[in-house]
Amino acid sequence: MARKRDSQIRRSLTSLISARRIRQLGHELGVVRRRRKIDVVALVYALVLGFSSGNRRTLAALRRAYERATGTCLVASAFYDRFSVALARLMKRLLQEALERVAARTPRLHRAFRTFEQVLVADGTVIRLHEALAAAFPSVWPNHMPASAKLHVVINVVGRGPSTVRIARGSRQDVRLLRVGAWVRGKLLLFDQGYFKGLLFHQIARNEGFFLTRLKAHCNPVVRASAQEAHRCFVGQPLQSMLPRLGRETLDVDVDLHFLALRDGARRHSYTPVRVVGVWNAAERHHHLYVTNVPRDRLVAAQVSGVYAARWEVELFFRELKTHYRIDDVRSCRRQVTECLLYASLLTLVMSRRLYDLLAPSTTGPLQPHPMDRWAVLFGAIADQLLHLLIGPRAHRALLASRLRRLILHEARDPNRRRLLLPIRAQLGQIRVAA
Numbered sequence: 001m002a003r004k005r006d007s008q009i010r011r012s013l014t015s016l017i018s019a020r021r022i023r024q025l026g027h028e029l030g031v032v033r034r035r036r037k038i039d040v041v042a043l044v045y046a047l048v049l050g051f052s053s054g055n056r057r058t059l060a061a062l063r064r065a066y067e068r069a070t071g072t073c074l075v076a077s078a079f080y081d082r083f084s085v086a087l088a089r090l091m092k093r094l095l096q097e098a099l100e101r102v103a104a105r106t107p108r109l110h111r112a113f114r115t116f117e118q119v120l121v122a123d124g125t126v127i128r129l130h131e132a133l134a135a136a137f138p139s140v141w142p143n144h145m146p147a148s149a150k151l152h153v154v155i156n157v158v159g160r161g162p163s164t165v166r167i168a169r170g171s172r173q174d175v176r177l178l179r180v181g182a183w184v185r186g187k188l189l190l191f192d193q194g195y196f197k198g199l200l201f202h203q204i205a206r207n208e209g210f211f212l213t214r215l216k217a218h219c220n221p222v223v224r225a226s227a228q229e230a231h232r233c234f235v236g237q238p239l240q241s242m243l244p245r246l247g248r249e250t251l252d253v254d255v256d257l258h259f260l261a262l263r264d265g266a267r268r269h270s271y272t273p274v275r276v277v278g279v280w281n282a283a284e285r286h287h288h289l290y291v292t293n294v295p296r297d298r299l300v301a302a303q304v305s306g307v308y309a310a311r312w313e314v315e316l317f318f319r320e321l322k323t324h325y326r327i328d329d330v331r332s333c334r335r336q337v338t339e340c341l342l343y344a345s346l347l348t349l350v351m352s353r354r355l356y357d358l359l360a361p362s363t364t365g366p367l368q369p370h371p372m373d374r375w376a377v378l379f380g381a382i383a384d385q386l387l388h389l390l391i392g393p394r395a396h397r398a399l400l401a402s403r404l405r406r407l408i409l410h411e412a413r414d415p416n417r418r419r420l421l422l423p424i425r426a427q428l429g430q431i432r433v434a435a
Contacts, residue, residue, distance in 0.1 A: 009401050010389055012358045013351055016098050017044065020217065025093055031085045033252075038082055041071050042391045044094065047344035048351060049387040052380050057329035057341070059083075069387045078135040081310050083337040091343035095165065098350045103163050105357065112157070112307055115298045116210065117186035120163060122195065123315040124152040124174040125322075127342070132333035139170040147257035149342065151327075152177040153317065157190070157310045160317050160372050161353045165346055167339070171257055175200060184209030188294065192310040196291075198259025202272040212299075212308055215276060221255035224273075227296060228252060239276060253279030253299040277304045304315055316373065352379045355386075355408075370412045379409050 006423050019041040026032040026040045043066065044168045050065030051057045063321045064081040066072075113119050113383065129137050139148040144381045148170030166177050174194045180203040188210045196216050231253065234242040239255060256271040275294070278287035279301070290304050291367040321327045327345035332338050356375050382404060389400050 001349055005122065007398075008358060009355065009386075009404060010397065013386065013390060016101060016351060016354045017048070017094055017347065021097070022090070022094070025090050029093070031084070031090050037072065037120055038066075038078065039391075040072070040090075042066060043082060043087075045069075045387055045390050046090070047091070047340065048347045049383045049390070051326050051345070053350055057326040057345075059332070061319070061338070064413075065384065065387060068384075069391050083268045083334065083340050085336045088336045088339040088343065091340050091347065094329045095343050095347050095350070098164065098220050098347060099162060102161050102350055102353060105161075109158060112299065114189075116188040118163075119157040119188045119310065120192070121157055121180050121311050122152075122154045122174075122189055123311075123314040123318075124150050124177060124194075125318045126170050127151055127328060128331065128367075129170075129208060129338055130331050130333045133335060133338060136335050137169045144168070149338075150174075150177065151318075151321075153314070154178070154189075155314055155317050159353070159357075160313050160320075161348065161425050162317075163344070167342055180207060180209070182207055188212060188307075190308060192311065198257040198270075198272055199261060199290070201274060201293065202256060202259060202261070202270070204270065210292070210294045212290060212292040212294065212304065214308070215291045219257070219259050220278075221257055223253045224253055225253070225254040227301075239289075243278070246278070246280075246287065248280040248282075250280070251276065251289075252296070257291070271376045277301045279305045285420055297392050320376045321345060321349060321371070324380045325352075348383070352376065355379065356412075371414045374414060380407065382407065 012369060022041045022044050023032065032040050037154050041380055046062055046066040046069065050062045050069075053068075056060035059080060060076070063074060063076065066079070067074060069394065089168040108117065109119065126140065126145075127149045128145055129147040131148055133147040134142070136150050137147045139145045141148075150168045150170050150172050152166045152172075152174060156163060168177060174191075175197055178191075178195060180200065184204055185208045189204065190212050193216055196213060196219075201211060220238045223234050223237055223239055223242065226235060228251075230249075231242075231246075231251065233359070234253070239253070243251075253276050255274060255276050257274050258271055259272045260267045270304065273293075273294070274291050277289070277290045277292065280286075281288050288305060290308060292299065294306065323350045325345050327342065328342050330338050332341070352375070356370070356372070356379075385400060389397055389404065392400070
């Protein structure tokens with residue numbers, strides 16, 4: 001029975017990225033053409049879990065991780081030549097399929113979040129690449145960063161798990177990378193002002209989704225209606241003109257945002273109804289204005305700033321990728337090598353989430369005793385041992401799995417048991433704007 005429990009770690013990881021599926025896709029995409037010394041399954045696992053070998057994630061460090069786990073010795077050129085366009089396509093397909101499996105798990109939401117199917121955050125970050133890739137990946141800052149990739153993600157606030165991932169050239173705007181469709185139905189999307197666009201708001205609402213973001217400073221719509229009796233005298237006036245007369249009161253009004261839409265081959269002026277909520281910030285001595293289409297009976301004005309604060313989870317997501325999983329350590333001048341390493345880093349994070357869900361499941365209540373940042377440090381420390389568990393000698397797997405399980409259960413738990421994480425505080429309404 002103990003042996004069966006210990007094998008859960010390996011079964012959980014291989015169910016996400018199975019050896020059979022790697023070989024099948026490898027043959028379909030032309031990665032495996034004939035039997036060679038380098039096994040494609042061991043290669044994929046080494047790219048995903050060999051990132052912690054050495055001070056930086058280099059091809060030499062990945063090759064040594066492969067050699068240690070498989071017990072083989074490779075010529076550097078033989079390992080390097082396996083980074084082909086077909087291998088990059090294989091890594092991309094494996095990532096897409098892994099994300100579909102992760103998305104099937106719906107985290108439990110509480111309090112302010114429970115009226116939505118999911119609470120998601122959309123954002124992008126720039127990853128510096130080798131300057132030789134400037135033609136394929138032009139940067140938004142060509143003077144000091146000739147080449148860069150834009151990593152655009154949509155993640156779950158609860159669990160910080162990716163739902164969709166896109167890699168594009170660094171010069172692409174975030175708002176153009178967010179594709180709205182039927183998938184937003186019943187979900188709440190949080191994003192920053194880089195996505196402030198009336199047409200995007202209209203598309204989300206048309207697909208029966210919800211959004212929450214900050215109002216841009218230059219935006220000055222006319223107040224159409226007010227939820228508060230005392231503020232109905234401001235109906236018909238520009239929004240910015242009424243702010244000085246509010247004092248420290250909370251604002252909750254309805255306005256129409258202008259946008260241009262393509263109709264009959266021409267751009268037409270249109271308007272989309274939204275709700276503007278203003279919350280006084282004592283530190284900055286002005287109102288923070290938020291734009292949303294969530295009805296008042298599903299999200300009251302007092303909860304808006306706290307729910308929006310959960311957007312910080314995407315910044316922690318990017319920090320985790322760069323600090324712990326080393327997605328920034330991509331300095332190859334070959335495009336296929338770069339793409340392989342980018343997809344491998346994202347697969348590392350998805351595999352980390354799968355193991356986190358297995359060994360640190362959510363409790364029945366909102367309290368989560370296993371912080372994600374603490375788990376990321378631990379996962380990086382044991383990644384090399386997980387690689388040995390997947391492709392190392394069979395005789396050592398049972399003992400290694402048993403030791404890993406005890407280590408994870410001991411180290412993953414937060415010693416500060418009274419500390420509530422940001423998503424939990426947002427759901428419980430414990431985030432407050434300074435009064």
